[in-house]
Amino acid sequence: xxxxxxxxxxxxxxxxxxxxxxxxxxxxxxxxxxxxxxxxxxxxxxxxxxxxxxxxxxxxxxxxxxxxxxxxxxxxxxxxxxxxxxxxxxxxxxxxxxxxxxxxxxxxxxxxxxxxxxxxxxxxxxxxxxxxxxxxxxxxxxxxxxxxxxxxxxxxxxxxxxxxxxxxxxxxxxxxxxxxxxxxxxxxxxxxxxxxxxxxxxxxxxxxxxxxxxxxxxxxxxxxxxxxxxxxxxxxxxxxxxxxxxxxxxxxxxxxxxxxxxxxxxxxxxxxxxxxxxxxxxxxxxxxxxxx
Amino acid sequence: xxxxxxxxxxxxxxxxxxxxxxxxxxxxxxxxxxxxxxxxxxxxxxxxxxxxxxxxxxxxxxxxxxxxxxxxxxxxxxxxxxxxxxxxxxxxxxxxxxxxxxxxxxxxxxxxxxxxxxxxxxxxxxxxxxxxxxxxxxxxxxxxxxxxxxxxxxxxxxxxxxxxxxxxxxxxxxxxxxxxxxxxxxxxxxxxxxxxxxxxxxxxxxxxxxxxxxxxxxxxxxxxxxxxxxxxxxx
Amino acid sequence: xxxxxxxxxxxxxxxxxxxxxxxxxxxxxxxxxxxxxxxxxxxxxxxxxxxxxxxxxxxxxxxxxxxxxxxxxxxxxxxxxxxxxxxxxxxxxxxxxxxxxxxxxxxxxxxxxxxxxxxxxxxxxxxxxxxxxxxxxxxxxxxxxxxxxxxxxxxxxxxxxxxxxxxxxxxxxxxxxxxxxxxxxxxxxxxxxxxxxxxxxxxxxxxxxxxxxxxxxxxxxxxxxxxxxxxxxxxxxxxxxxxxxxxxxxxxxxxxxxxxxxxxxxxxxxxxxxxxxxxxxxxxxxxxxxxxxxxxxxxxxxxxxxxxxxxxxxxxxxxxxxxxxxxxx
Ligand SMILES: Nc1ncnc2c1ncn2[C@@H]1O[C@H](COP(=O)(O)OP(=O)(O)OP(=O)(O)O)[C@@H](O)[C@H]1O
Ligand SMILES: [Mg+2]
Numbered sequence: 001x002x003x004x005x006x007x008x009x010x011x012x013x014x015x016x017x018x019x020x021x022x023x024x025x026x027x028x029x030x031x032x033x034x035x036x037x038x039x040x041x042x043x044x045x046x047x048x049x050x051x052x053x054x055x056x057x058x059x060x061x062x063x064x065x066x067x068x069x070x071x072x073x074x075x076x077x078x079x080x081x082x083x084x085x086x087x088x089x090x091x092x093x094x095x096x097x098x099x100x101x102x103x104x105x106x107x108x109x110x111x112x113x114x115x116x117x118x119x120x121x122x123x124x125x126x127x128x129x130x131x132x133x134x135x136x137x138x139x140x141x142x143x144x145x146x147x148x149x150x151x152x153x154x155x156x157x158x159x160x161x162x163x164x165x166x167x168x169x170x171x172x173x174x175x176x177x178x179x180x181x182x183x184x185x186x187x188x189x190x191x192x193x194x195x196x197x198x199x200x201x202x203x204x205x206x207x208x209x210x211x212x213x214x215x216x217x218x219x220x221x222x223x224x225x226x227x228x229x230x231x232x233x234x235x236x237x238x239x240x241x242x243x244x245x246x247x248x249x250x251x252x253x254x255x256x257x258x259x260x261x262x263x264x265x266x267x268x269x270x271x272x273x274x275x276x277x278x279x280x281x282x283x284x285x286x287x288x289x290x291x292x
Numbered sequence: 293x294x295x296x297x298x299x300x301x302x303x304x305x306x307x308x309x310x311x312x313x314x315x316x317x318x319x320x321x322x323x324x325x326x327x328x329x330x331x332x333x334x335x336x337x338x339x340x341x342x343x344x345x346x347x348x349x350x351x352x353x354x355x356x357x358x359x360x361x362x363x364x365x366x367x368x369x370x371x372x373x374x375x376x377x378x379x380x381x382x383x384x385x386x387x388x389x390x391x392x393x394x395x396x397x398x399x400x401x402x403x404x405x406x407x408x409x410x411x412x413x414x415x416x417x418x419x420x421x422x423x424x425x426x427x428x429x430x431x432x433x434x435x436x437x438x439x440x441x442x443x444x445x446x447x448x449x450x451x452x453x454x455x456x457x458x459x460x461x462x463x464x465x466x467x468x469x470x471x472x473x474x475x476x477x478x479x480x481x482x483x484x485x486x487x488x489x490x491x492x493x494x495x496x497x498x499x500x501x502x503x504x505x506x507x508x509x510x511x512x513x514x515x516x517x518x519x520x521x522x523x524x525x526x527x
Numbered sequence: 528x529x530x531x532x533x534x535x536x537x538x539x540x541x542x543x544x545x546x547x548x549x550x551x552x553x554x555x556x557x558x559x560x561x562x563x564x565x566x567x568x569x570x571x572x573x574x575x576x577x578x579x580x581x582x583x584x585x586x587x588x589x590x591x592x593x594x595x596x597x598x599x600x601x602x603x604x605x606x607x608x609x610x611x612x613x614x615x616x617x618x619x620x621x622x623x624x625x626x627x628x629x630x631x632x633x634x635x636x637x638x639x640x641x642x643x644x645x646x647x648x649x650x651x652x653x654x655x656x657x658x659x660x661x662x663x664x665x666x667x668x669x670x671x672x673x674x675x676x677x678x679x680x681x682x683x684x685x686x687x688x689x690x691x692x693x694x695x696x697x698x699x700x701x702x703x704x705x706x707x708x709x710x711x712x713x714x715x716x717x718x719x720x721x722x723x724x725x726x727x728x729x730x731x732x733x734x735x736x737x738x739x740x741x742x743x744x745x746x747x748x749x750x751x752x753x754x755x756x757x758x759x760x761x762x763x764x765x766x767x768x769x770x771x772x773x774x775x776x777x778x779x780x781x782x783x784x785x786x787x788x789x790x791x792x793x794x795x796x797x798x799x800x801x802x803x804x805x806x807x808x809x810x811x812x813x814x815x816x817x818x819x820x821x822x823x824x825x826x827x828x829x830x831x832x833x834x835x836x837x838x839x840x841x842x843x844x845x846x847x848x849x850x851x852x853x854x855x856x
Contacts, residue, residue: 040649091829097785098828104778105824112817166395173381173392180379183341185367185396185444226660233653268664271657278654282645 003137010138012255018144018213020251021151025206026224027231027243028158029199035175035238036195039089040096042103044203045225046110051077051204052211052220053114056125066128070208074201081200085193107222115218125211147209154205158198159240171195226267227254234274236287245285293352294319294448294479295340295371300349300359302332302339309335311503312349315481317448317496322470322480324490324511326520327500333483334376336500337450340481341373342366354447368396370447376456376483378437382426386417389425389436393443403443410439413472431462438469448479455486467492491515557699561692570691574763576803577698578756581705583783583795585752588709590784591718592745593725595652597777598659602750604666604772606632606757611682611767612672621685625758632754633747635662640746644739659774667769678768685762694763701759705752710792712748721745786827788834797835 026048033041051073058069088106092098129143162168174181174191182188210220231250235242250270257266278284295317302310309332317323327333338344340351342363351359358366381389390410394403411418414435420428425436434454441449451470455463463486470493474480484490490497497514499507507517514520560573582603589596596602606628613624639658646654666673673679686693712718720741761767779802787798806820831837 095832097781097789098832100778101782101785101824101828104782105821105828108817108821108824112814116814166391169384169388169392170395172384176381176383177379179343179375180381181392182343182363183367183373183375183379184392184440185364186392187364229653229656233650233657237649264664264667268661271661275654275657275661278646278650279642282647282650284650 016252016255017148020248022206024247025202027228029202032195032199037192043106045221046107048203048207049221051207055208056211073208074204077204078197078201081196082193085196111218123216236284239286242286296352298350300346302346322474322494323496324482324494325498331500332503372441372444372446373450374437374441376452378433380425385422387421390443393440430457450481452483577702578760580799581756582753583780583799585749586780587784587795589745589749592721597652597656600772600776601659601662602632602753603757606754607761610758611761614683621683621762628758629751629755633751636746636750640743644742680766788836791836794834794836
């Protein structure tokens with residue numbers, strides 16, 4: 001095999017892994033909110049965008065260390081999650097149309113606020129990790145590897161949290177039978193708020209990292225939200241295994257297809273694939289009969 | 293009196309579900325509430341556990357007024373509601389379901405001890421402790437539901453139609469279970485349409501009809517009552 | 528339930544009477560609008576409002592069957608482009624192409640909704656979203672006919688005049704006719720069955736063959752009218768570009784429906800009128816205009832859960848309560 005082919009393959013694989021892990025972090029948060037509160041948080045992409053900009057702002061304008069900036073972004077956006085639970089999701093519990101409207105209102109405000117306040121040139125958060133790893137003829141930036149590792153370890157942490165802790169058990173209980181959970185004395189509002197904080201913190205992490213991996217635009221949230229929705233539909237909404245599996249597929253397609261195709265064609269083909277799969281499996285690959 | 297419900301009324305939207313209902317439960321007793329479908333029995337229990345808000349009246353539990361209290365605090369005070377249809381967490385194991393019953397308790401050792409005790413009383417659950425609750429038989433699910441309620445260490449246990457969907461043999465098994473629970477000092481409010489079961493375990497009864505208490509008193513009164521015989525036939 | 532029906536019966540006659548008067552006043556007002564507002568720009572806004580009212584009302588019609596058609600703006604675009612291409616490149620009369628566009632939109636709607644009818648609410652919404660994106664990209668990629676990303680220009684118009692007045696009256700008539708037809712469908716047996724299907728999502732999905740039939744029917748009717756609206760838009764506006772029909776436009780249509788009031792036929796009409804026109808008034812603020820829209824959204828959704836249509840009812844209740852308290856004093 002030619003050297004350039006090997007390089008292309010390795011670069012594509014790494015790119016696929018990084019994209020997948022970031023997509024999965026977002027889709028996982030979305031799934032949390034859906035399972036626990038029965039809401040579809042279409043503003044999740046915008047949360048991701050805000051996380052990216054907070055990190056960027058802290059790292060460039062304020063000028064602190066990128067990792068510290070990341071933490072601040074996660075903390076601020078996590079707090080915003082509590083606000084969302086209390087003032088957006090709780091009042092409109094079970095009312096999908098209204099939630100859509102509120103989310104769109106939120107998206108409109110935040111996207112335009114950022115668009116107005118930011119200059120038009122391309123902005124990128126400074127690299128979190130410098131340096132390049134050389135193995136034989138292959139060279140990879142350490143940043144990519146670190147991002148992938150962060151993605152995977154957060155994923156493992158979240159899964160451990162759900163499956164091994166008391167709070168995680170309560171979350172699963174709320175997801176399976178809300179009224180049953182209330183009758184056990186479980187504080188559903190607290191569990192919901194916790195889910196929101198986790199979901200928002202994951203989105204902020206992904207956003208902060210992607211701000212350095214790709215670049216920042218006020219519309220980055222809308223673009224990635226399409227990816228998240230693709231993953232959810234493909235995997236079956238509400239299924240965590242589905243998110244992991246579909247996340248890998250979508251991330252890989254996203255890394256591979258652009259080698260041959262233009263951006264819009266990539267989009268179109270992905271959607272075509274998903275529509276065809278759904279025609280055979282109307283509940284997604286891992287879906288079961290759920291609230292939606 | 294461990295519980296006194298004083299003249300509560302409740303509306304779902306504009307439809308009246310409870311009309312001036314008063315019920316009293318003496319500490320350590322088993323009281324039953326009977327009535328036809330839609331009489332408002334479950335609604336009384338839902339009001340007690342804070343799932344729905346009453347529109348007027350008062351609810352007192354061990355000397356404290358509890359209407360308007362959150363469901364979490366009501367469980368904390370010792371009222372535990374085993375709902376109609378069981379409402380288990382179907383994808384979780386029997387053990388996890390029981391653990392969730394003890395959600396508000398902090399004493400790890402006590403939880404462990406109670407869980408073992410429950411497995412002694414319900415050996416069938418021990419065999420199936422790692423099986424997911426949704427795959428159990430109806431009778432087993434009802435036992436998990438009751439056991440889950442007991443894990444919260446209730447002072448007053450609200451049982452909503454535990455006999456629903458059970459075979460006559462399984463219903464017979466409920467009698468000693470409820471009596472045993474009561475013997476450990478737990479008061480019980482048993483909602484039933486299976487009057488046979490209700491008459492066998494309770495010492496006092498209330499009959500509800502379209503949101504009103506139409507008959508109340510000692511259980512002997514119910515055993516000889518014409519109204520009950522008619523209600524028994526589903527009138 | 529029984530008491531509710533009885534209550535409605537006793538007051539329905541008076542209500543009908545006032546309703547007819549109100550509609551009469553409204554239509555008179557609409558007829559005189561070109562006299563009140565001479566500015567072509569204002570008239571332009573009213574004309575666009577009419578187009579979007581048809582689009583939003585037809586969207587709500589589909590939504591009554593429990594399907595959220597997130598490809599609806601793309602269908603608006605389909606209608607617009609078909610009509611534009613037929614009248615410009617094929618040389619058909621704009622009037623004819625307008626109606627052909629409506630039928631093409633309906634045909635495509637029927638074609639996709641047979642396979643999509645198996646999908647449950649969320650999946651249907653998402654798949655139609657993806658389909659809409661794909662449809663728009665297909666339109667865009669037919670660059671020779673559609674002008675691609677830059678769009679199509681010099682579309683033949685319906686009237687040979689620079690004045691907007693004939694368009695206004697013509698579109699007003701088309702809108703009223705469309706609304707009446709949609710309303711007739713909604714109160715007919717078909718409308719009943721559509722609502723029953725929506726409910727049955729909660730109970731069971733085994734309504735069987737008729738469920739598919741009615742879901743397809745809902746989409747067919749909805750797509751016909753949105754295709755018509757698209758054709759009207761094309762042969763009025765002279766130019767088209769894909770960005771006027773992307774998924775954000777669909778989302779705004781959902782907002783028109785929800786803010787106006789999903790449970791009421793007049794919801795999308797009121798919602799479109801208010802939410803399309805008011806932000807235009809502030810368009811001088813340019814980049815800050817979206818904030819006005821968002822502010823209206825939040826205001827309405829937090830204050831009036833059931834949409835703007837419930838305001839008269841709330842006012843009545845308030846008035847009655849005031850009267851009764853002042854009486855009791
Ligand atoms: N969430 C609700 N919304 C509106 N009405 C309700 C609601 N829950 C119950 N109702 C109505 O309140 C009345 C009492 O219902 P409830 O469930 O308390 O009856 P029940 O005595 O428990 O009947 P069953 O023996 O069938 O369980 C019924 O007419 C019922 O239709
Ligand atoms: Mg009941």
